[in-house]
Amino acid sequence: MKAFGTMLKTELKLSLRGMDMFIFAICMPLVVLILLGIIYGAEPASEGADYSFLQQSFGALCSISICAGGVMGLPLVVSDYRGKKILKRFRVTPVSPALILTVQVVIYTIYSLLSLLLLYLTAALFFGYEFTGSWPQFAGGYLLVILSIFSIGMMVGGIAPNSKIAGVIASLLYFPMLIFSGATLPYEVMPKALQTVADVLPLTQGIKILKSASLGLPVSDMTLPLILMSGIAAVCIGISIRFFRWE
């Protein structure tokens, strides 16, 4: 526990000094929220819908920081530590790979939760947002999204041969997911063909869960996303631990 606490404290400080996660996971979702709030305000999401555009988007906005931390932050930091031979130094100490990975996962979870809190407060205080769904359901879905997106990041960080390739893979995952999964550009405004393509992305499924939970919509059609996301998480975590490389 002493090792975990000290490493968490140190790595959190280093991450904050790096600034990039502050920008991508904290500022960026807020900027998108403020833009949507100003443009659409409290307009209904679609004609006759009994929830506002902002209410509809809230679940998606919460996933931006998860996406930034999970598929950008996490794989880049792990592959960077491998490239710089920091993991090699850890290898000749009693520390376990699980501890190293857990510390990073906790750090990006903290960023995500902080972003969630800021988004909620900003939306509620400045744009009259009301959360009409079920918090427990939302929390469950949120955890599942974190688990599956972070596990993809762990896998990329774990098996990418070097930080350059990790960077390329991270960008290939991050930008399409950010744009096409509904995290920034609302899923509802996309043409049907694009929606079909977007459905393949795990984050699209995650956002569907978050959206339903935050709006209090029935969860009956959530079975497929739930199964898909749990499956992704299980496979990716398995691979990242089985194939963890110190060098």
Place this chain on the structure above:
Amino acid sequence: MEEVIKVRQLTKSYGKKRAADGVSLTVGRGQVFGLLGANGAGKSTTVECILGTKTPDSGTVELLGLQPQRNRKKLFERVGVQFQETGYQEKITVRELCEATASLYKTAGNYSELLKRFGIGDKTKSFVSSLSGGERQRLFIALSLIPDPEVVFLDELTTGLDAKARRDVWKCLAGLREKGLSILLTSHFMDEVETLCDEICILKHGKTVFYGTIQEAVGKSPCESFEDAYLWYTQEESV
């Protein structure tokens, strides 16, 4: 004497190149052992096989009576390592690096004391990246001693250090050795080896070309000084 490092017929190849070819060595408790040879002679490979960060093709390794790859977590509570090339997190300070390192061990020595002894006690607030090469080298030697180890591996101990800093490092290591610390080091400086090492092993193309004490090394060669003897052992055949 208790044997803390025991290596038998260690062989490791990269493709067709034999980096270590039947290396055997024994280090007793409180001994300082020097692993010598030109660049690419197989020193680092041998060290990494002993530590278990590389898997030998054949041969056996025992470190404090344990097998490094099977008992990694248990073993590295008691073994310190300074690698030749090592990394640190960007924007980490000396204090943070020391604290994080100390936290990994069940018992860890006082790092401020160590830093002071290596002449970088006033650098705790500096970024590791802002240290000079010599200061950084001393920091990583200090880090390897943080767990209060029984055995320490020092790869290219004083490369990049000025004359004064080298003397300080030697003095510090000699002191720790008096307390029973066993040391395996690699070095390119023969004055250092003469000052510190009880026994040496000279490698050439992965093979042992000399094993014994400094006096024996000079005695078995046609040379007067140890440095000449070392060069004689490691020189390339002219044909």
